[in-house]
Amino acid sequence: MKKDMIYNFAAGPAMLPKEVLIQIQQDIQQYKISQTSILELGHRTIEFENILSNVKSQLKTLLSIPDTYEILFTQGGASLQFAMIPMNLMHNKQADYILTGLFSELAYEEAKLYGTIRVAGSTKDMQYCQIPTQQMLDISKDSSYVYMCWNNTVYGSMWHTVPDTKGIPIVADMTSCLLTQQIDVEKFGVIFAGTQKNLGIAGLCVVIIRKDLITSTRTSIPTLMRYDVLSKANSMYQTPPIFAIYVVDKVLEWMKQQGGIQVLENQNKEKSSLLYNYLDQSEFYETKINPTDRSIVNVTFYTPNEQLDAKFIQEAKQNGLFNVQGHKHVKGIRVSLYNAMPIEGVKALLSFMIAFESRYKSFV
Amino acid sequence: MKKDMIYNFAAGPAMLPKEVLIQIQQDIQQYKISQTSILELGHRTIEFENILSNVKSQLKTLLSIPDTYEILFTQGGASLQFAMIPMNLMHNKQADYILTGLFSELAYEEAKLYGTIRVAGSTKDMQYCQIPTQQMLDISKDSSYVYMCWNNTVYGSMWHTVPDTKGIPIVADMTSCLLTQQIDVEKFGVIFAGTQKNLGIAGLCVVIIRKDLITSTRTSIPTLMRYDVLSKANSMYQTPPIFAIYVVDKVLEWMKQQGGIQVLENQNKEKSSLLYNYLDQSEFYETKINPTDRSIVNVTFYTPNEQLDAKFIQEAKQNGLFNVQGHKHVKGIRVSLYNAMPIEGVKALLSFMIAFESRYKSFV
Numbered sequence: 107m108k109k110d111m112i113y114n115f116a117a118g119p120a121m122l123p124k125e126v127l128i129q130i131q132q133d134i135q136q137y138k139i140s141q142t143s144i145l146e147l148g149h150r151t152i153e154f155e156n157i158l159s160n161v162k163s164q165l166k167t168l169l170s171i172p173d174t175y176e177i178l179f180t181q182g183g184a185s186l187q188f189a190m191i192p193m194n195l196m197h198n199k200q201a202d203y204i205l206t207g208l209f210s211e212l213a214y215e216e217a218k219l220y221g222t223i224r225v226a227g228s229t230k231d232m233q234y235c236q237i238p239t240q241q242m243l244d245i246s247k248d249s250s251y252v253y254m255c256w257n258n259t260v261y262g263s264m265w266h267t268v269p270d271t272k273g274i275p276i277v278a279d280m281t282s283c284l285l286t287q288q289i290d291v292e293k294f295g296v297i298f299a300g301t302q303k304n305l306g307i308a309g310l311c312v313v314i315i316r317k318d319l320i321t322s323t324r325t326s327i328p329t330l331m332r333y334d335v336l337s338k339a340n341s342m343y344q345t346p347p348i349f350a351i352y353v354v355d356k357v358l359e360w361m362k363q364q365g366g367i368q369v370l371e372n373q374n375k376e377k378s379s380l381l382y383n384y385l386d387q388s389e390f391y392e393t394k395i396n397p398t399d400r401s402i403v404n405v406t407f408y409t410p411n412e413q414l415d416a417k418f419i420q421e422a423k424q425n426g427l428f429n430v431q432g433h434k435h436v437k438g439i440r441v442s443l444y445n446a447m448p449i450e451g452v453k454a455l456l457s458f459m460i461a462f463e464s465r466y467k468s469f470v
Numbered sequence: 471m472k473k474d475m476i477y478n479f480a481a482g483p484a485m486l487p488k489e490v491l492i493q494i495q496q497d498i499q500q501y502k503i504s505q506t507s508i509l510e511l512g513h514r515t516i517e518f519e520n521i522l523s524n525v526k527s528q529l530k531t532l533l534s535i536p537d538t539y540e541i542l543f544t545q546g547g548a549s550l551q552f553a554m555i556p557m558n559l560m561h562n563k564q565a566d567y568i569l570t571g572l573f574s575e576l577a578y579e580e581a582k583l584y585g586t587i588r589v590a591g592s593t594k595d596m597q598y599c600q601i602p603t604q605q606m607l608d609i610s611k612d613s614s615y616v617y618m619c620w621n622n623t624v625y626g627s628m629w630h631t632v633p634d635t636k637g638i639p640i641v642a643d644m645t646s647c648l649l650t651q652q653i654d655v656e657k658f659g660v661i662f663a664g665t666q667k668n669l670g671i672a673g674l675c676v677v678i679i680r681k682d683l684i685t686s687t688r689t690s691i692p693t694l695m696r697y698d699v700l701s702k703a704n705s706m707y708q709t710p711p712i713f714a715i716y717v718v719d720k721v722l723e724w725m726k727q728q729g730g731i732q733v734l735e736n737q738n739k740e741k742s743s744l745l746y747n748y749l750d751q752s753e754f755y756e757t758k759i760n761p762t763d764r765s766i767v768n769v770t771f772y773t774p775n776e777q778l779d780a781k782f783i784q785e786a787k788q789n790g791l792f793n794v795q796g797h798k799h800v801k802g803i804r805v806s807l808y809n810a811m812p813i814e815g816v817k818a819l820l821s822f823m824i825a826f827e828s829r830y831k832s833f834v
Contacts, residue, residue: 112506116510130509186545193692307509329549330550343549345483345664347671348671350673
């Protein structure tokens, strides 16, 4: 099969724009004036300093991040933030967590190691088929922050409005959606995202944090896990994951060339609508997520039975539509339509879905 | 300047073998049968499972690691081990640290957050010009482990024999020397190494740990920092830094093709001896490290004064000898002769040193 006919719908690590892959390939052998490969570049070089400051300024521009926020880069992925958030922010030993899927559950379990964690809202008893409404939330004024996962990669649901938390800072895991849509950064205290979905490769996490939340009161925290230490050292307290940061730089440049976040958001809405519109009229496929809470980047659905799901996944792969299987927690089918997925890929998927339905609908 | 005439003596991130860079470049566009780029490869794929198991088996073979040891991969570099080691291993709240340079000092400072840390030996008052002798060590039988840094990248010193710790497990930071020489793994409880010097790129740490030291008694440790969790999850509790692990795989293959660790050790000894022999007979250059404690991978030396050091660094660069400046803690000159540095690079450096000496010796 020709590579040009393959579309990778993986939820992450995910596909990268082709233009970015070509650029990276060129830089492997020689990186501009440093005359060493990007894979050999030191972090105490002007070249890397430029990359790091370029990543920051591009993020600031693309997301309209105000000067009252700082951008930090850490290792350990989004998962290490599950510990760093409570360690750094839970000054009064209590925080509110809203449960909307697997990754908010994991963050909740981790936070319980460090203080009293309240469930301020949960749709678990509905199998996470929807996002809690404002009325379903119970925010405590004594909590240091309210934690949420903006886009639920496993279930395919997404917040579409920022809840009112009565002034308590919101901490949002945006691993699977940062830079796929406009967000109003000022409504959040902390936004973080592992980079292996829309921003680049695995091994790096971007943390956008309101500066007043960076404090240094708990010195028993491992040094590398302190936001104040990372901030003071410009995210270079230790050797940072240079190549992963460089890849983000290239991806952000690509996003800018595409026209910025609004253009990408429009594309992602167009891509996901193509699928949702078809799913909604189909009597063969079913999507379980409440229409107003659907993700624009992770679309989940089911055929009439598990055998057909398996057949769908298998035949999709034969047709160049890779990695469409659902997460093991929910099974079924999941396709991820991150920024790098061209609309041609979604159209190819849709054609396949239509053909698959007409081939198998009489058997059920 | 042609790239073939450039030698990168950086202490890390450091140069990679050219053959490895070429291999990586090929895999960026397409990775074998997965038909996706290595930069897009998921961790739950057969391709990545193969890479991970290949890295482990190659490490086991190259270093003769017994089955009583486990190999773990973590993010956060060697620096996060400074916290993970005491968190996981300091069961009786006391550990011994031997101070031989900057990185053992940093590990010592971090460990103090978690218990009582004894200094079991230190050559700080000698400006770390030597490694402590057995007689200089004072190991407590009540300590959970004895911590050491095998090769001191900043100062250019190295342990050449494993000290007798009366059965207390030794934890050794081998970030700058793992795979540059034969080691007797069984003499250590834990060996760890950030990968950005001899094994690959930054963003990954390899931990070789005796299985009986992996316990699960302290559940208040952040989940991602627990060796038992990493071990149970085969280092995939979270999305691992896939590309960084893949690079290690390629570097290990290269090491095998070179003839294995004994061949590389011989080369590293030959390379460093070329420089030490010249330095010892020179009245212009000075190296401060005790002859029996010298590193075979980081050679540090000084010209007669700081102005000439600066000139040396500048002229070296003009001659294609990159990144020879000493660490800011000790200044002077430092050249790193890791596995990927060919002997031609060292010979080019030596020629330059001879010419520089003859050019400037009459001025001092």
